[in-house]
Amino acid sequence: MKYNLHLLALLSLLATACQPRAQQPPEPRELALPVPKSVEIPEYGDDEDIVVHTGYTASYNHRTLVSDWVAWELTADEANGRLEQQRNFSRDPEVRFPKASREDYSNSGYDKGHMAPHADMKWSHRAMTESDYFTNICPQNRSMNAGAWNKIEQLTRRLARRYGSVYVVTGPIFTSDPPRHIGQACVHIPDRFFKALAVSIDGQFHTVAFLVDNTPQDRSPRHYALSVDEVEALISRNLFPQVPEEAENSFDWDLWK
Numbered sequence: 001m002k003y004n005l006h007l008l009a010l011l012s013l014l015a016t017a018c019q020p021r022a023q024q025p026p027e028p029r030e031l032a033l034p035v036p037k038s039v040e041i042p043e044y045g046d047d048e049d050i051v052v053h054t055g056y057t058a059s060y061n062h063r064t065l066v067s068d069w070v071a072w073e074l075t076a077d078e079a080n081g082r083l084e085q086q087r088n089f090s091r092d093p094e095v096r097f098p099k100a101s102r103e104d105y106s107n108s109g110y111d112k113g114h115m116a117p118h119a120d121m122k123w124s125h126r127a128m129t130e131s132d133y134f135t136n137i138c139p140q141n142r143s144m145n146a147g148a149w150n151k152i153e154q155l156t157r158r159l160a161r162r163y164g165s166v167y168v169v170t171g172p173i174f175t176s177d178p179p180r181h182i183g184q185a186c187v188h189i190p191d192r193f194f195k196a197l198a199v200s201i202d203g204q205f206h207t208v209a210f211l212v213d214n215t216p217q218d219r220s221p222r223h224y225a226l227s228v229d230e231v232e233a234l235i236s237r238n239l240f241p242q243v244p245e246e247a248e249n250s251f252d253w254d255l256w257k
Helices: 002-016 125-131 142-146 148-163 228-235
Strands: 049-052 057-061 066-075 111-114 137-140 165-173 192-201 204-213
Touching: 066 137, 066 148, 111 142, 137 142, 142 148, 148 165, 148 192, 148 204, 165 228, 192 228, 204 228
Parallel strands: none
Antiparallel strands: 049 057, 057 066, 066 165, 111 137, 165 192, 192 204
């Protein structure tokens, strides 16, 4: 009888552990840094919880416990950063609760996947530290993170060196219903990830995007490439409001390979 009571209590706990959370309007607060007005910042609403750090800007979602998007400009000098990488995953002090923690990812089978790569931040110790905040982290398939996603990150750094700078916005896409999750806080597991890039060449903007399933993936970036317009249609968001529409509806791979 005692065993049955314990079992019922456990089942009740599991059933209530991950109740849906509504995304609440952000509490008024003074940002440590102003939201940049540069090309990489996507369209966003007043109800989004925007956080600005040294190397990136993000919109944190308190329902999914990951950011809806993370954006940054990567310059050639930053891509050539040589500071030693040090990992220290931690909660973002600029983000209110609820928010993800290290314990949510422990023994989950998923990587703590960076949206803005740690390697993009090797120009500043503070930028590297802030890139390890869970504001910038999503549950990622280990093979995909080390494979296709890493190849796209490496390509982005090469493009920054080639063109002087590249504007980047990236984030998760959720299609599972109900959503999959990890940890006691119920961090949502993305089904796919997008990354959109924009560069200015001789005064003209050019863009490309990538869409990668959150499953084992290790093909070349070209396999995952598509237009920014196609990603915008999937996520219902204008990723580059300052870029002319005609620059987003197609891409010339010769500029990106």
